[in-house]
Amino acid sequence: MxxxxxxxxxxxxxxxxxxxxxxxxxxxxxxxxxxxxxxxxxxxxxxxxxxxxxxxxxxxxxxxxxxxxxxxxxxxxxxxxxxxxxxxxxxxxxxxxxxxxxxxxxxxxxxxxxxxxxxxxxxxxxxxxxxxxxxxxxxxxxxxxxxxxxxxxxxxxxxxxxxxxxxxxxxxxxxxxxxxxxxxxxxxxxxxxxxxxxxxxxxxxxxxxxxAKPPRGVRMSKRLLKAAQRMELKDLLDMSASMQAISHQMDDHREAVEAFLDKRKPEFKGD
CATH class of the missing domain: 3.90.226.10 (2-enoyl-CoA Hydratase; Chain A, domain 1)
Structure with missing residues (x-):
């Protein structure tokens, strides 16, 4: 830090x-x-x-x-x-x-x-x-x-x-x-x-x-919300697809899915 x-x-x-x-x-x-x-x-x-x-x-x-x-x-x-x-x-x-x-x-x-x-x-x-x-x-x-x-x-x-x-x-x-x-x-x-x-x-x-949510997911969601105020829908969808592709490869996404299926609290690390 x-x-x-x-x-x-x-x-x-x-x-x-x-x-x-x-x-x-x-x-x-x-x-x-x-x-x-x-x-x-x-x-x-x-x-x-x-x-x-x-x-x-x-x-x-x-x-x-x-x-x-x-x-x-x-x-x-x-x-x-x-x-x-x-x-x-x-x-x-x-x-x-x-x-x-x-x-x-x-x-x-x-x-x-x-x-x-x-x-x-x-x-x-x-x-x-x-x-x-x-x-x-x-x-x-x-x-x-x-x-x-x-x-x-x-x-x-x-x-x-x-x-x-x-x-x-x-x-x-x-x-x-x-x-x-x-x-x-x-x-x-x-x-x-x-x-x-x-x-x-x-x-x-x-x-x-x-x-308490996945740190990188929070930051990407904030960027997406701000971008949505000034972008056309098609451009925003392209940006969303790119961010989503990154999200699916992150450890925190896998942890969130496993925790959901295991009915336990997730432990996010920002990766």
């Missing part, structure tokens, strides 16, 4: 093939800009893609917020990501906040957002970049860029409509309104809504269910 990366503004733990990334800047409500969280996220994804000991990533926030997104004080002062000429700001977006959607779109394992509080703007978009979203009564989300006279510069227009459909994504983007937990569940922004004290236990329960 490659060493767990040392992060600056987040904590990263690995237990039973489940990696947990916890944003640790409650002083700024886990803002993604003006902190090291962008680099922490990208470094975590790069490590996971190299580390075969990880099958699932759970992302959550320490404190009251999941993530407040962009730092509004920096916007006002024209600092950091928001400072300089239009050309400079464009490049800062491309090499800054936009590193997150590119990283999470390319991560090779399933991702679960355990939304412990407010997820606003880019913080909300980050949730929608994950495969599964679990909420609690404190969950509050919003595509709020329009309220500040800006647009979703982090790819939110791409991710949100894939979660809730075009019509609802348009309404949320163009009104900038906040959505409470109950409604978020109703409109499919959340897969489940659980009591606050059960948020992490339930998220980890789902993560461990996935992590």
């Amino acid at each position: 490659s060493s767990i990366p040392q992060l600056t503004d987040a904590r990263l733990e690995l237990d039973q093939r489940v990696a947990t990334l916890t944003f640790d800047r409650d002083d700024v409500r886990n803002a993604l800009t003006g902190t090291a969280l962008i680099d922490d996220i990208v470094d975590t994804v790069n490590w996971i893609n190299r580390c075969e000991d990880v099958s699932v990533l759970v992302i959550t926030g320490a404190g009251k917020a999941f993530s407040s997104g962009g730092n509004v004080k920096e916007m006002r002062d024209g600092n950091g990501l928001f400072g300089g000429t239009p050309a400079a700001i464009q490049e800062q977006y491309r090499h800054g906040i936009q590193s997150i959607p590119l990283a999470l779109e390319g991560i090779e394992v399933p991702t679960i957002a355990a939304i412990n509080g407010a997820a606003i703007g880019a913080g909300f978009d980050l949730c929608n970049m994950c495969d599964i979203r679990i909420g609690c009564p404190e969950t509050l989300v919003g595509e709020t860029f329009i309220n500040l006279g800006i647009i979703p510069g982090d790819g939110g227009a791409w991710f949100l409509q894939r979660v809730v459909g075009y019509q609802r994504a348009a309404e949320l983007t163009l009104t900038g309104r906040l959505v409470k937990a109950d409604e978020a569940l109703d409109i499919n922004l959340l897969m489940e809504l659980v009591p606050t004290e059960e948020l992490m236990p339930r998220s980890l329960e789902i993560a461990r269910q996935i992590a």
Whole structure:
């Protein structure tokens, strides 16, 4: 196993093939800009893609917020990501906040957002970049860029409509309104809504269910699901046939079949 990366503004733990990334800047409500969280996220994804000991990533926030997104004080002062000429700001977006959607779109394992509080703007978009979203009564989300006279510069227009459909994504983007937990569940922004004290236990329960499956099968299935969003059916079927041919020759497949026939729990080794 490659060493767990040392992060600056987040904590990263690995237990039973489940990696947990916890944003640790409650002083700024886990803002993604003006902190090291962008680099922490990208470094975590790069490590996971190299580390075969990880099958699932759970992302959550320490404190009251999941993530407040962009730092509004920096916007006002024209600092950091928001400072300089239009050309400079464009490049800062491309090499800054936009590193997150590119990283999470390319991560090779399933991702679960355990939304412990407010997820606003880019913080909300980050949730929608994950495969599964679990909420609690404190969950509050919003595509709020329009309220500040800006647009979703982090790819939110791409991710949100894939979660809730075009019509609802348009309404949320163009009104900038906040959505409470109950409604978020109703409109499919959340897969489940659980009591606050059960948020992490339930998220980890789902993560461990996935992590108990054949590791390479999990990664190939994740790649296939993402590819299906952008491929024609014929091309996807060709990709599926190739992946299936590989799967049938893997030791974990043979172990799964034998365990099924023997009515016992399989022991997967990732081969």
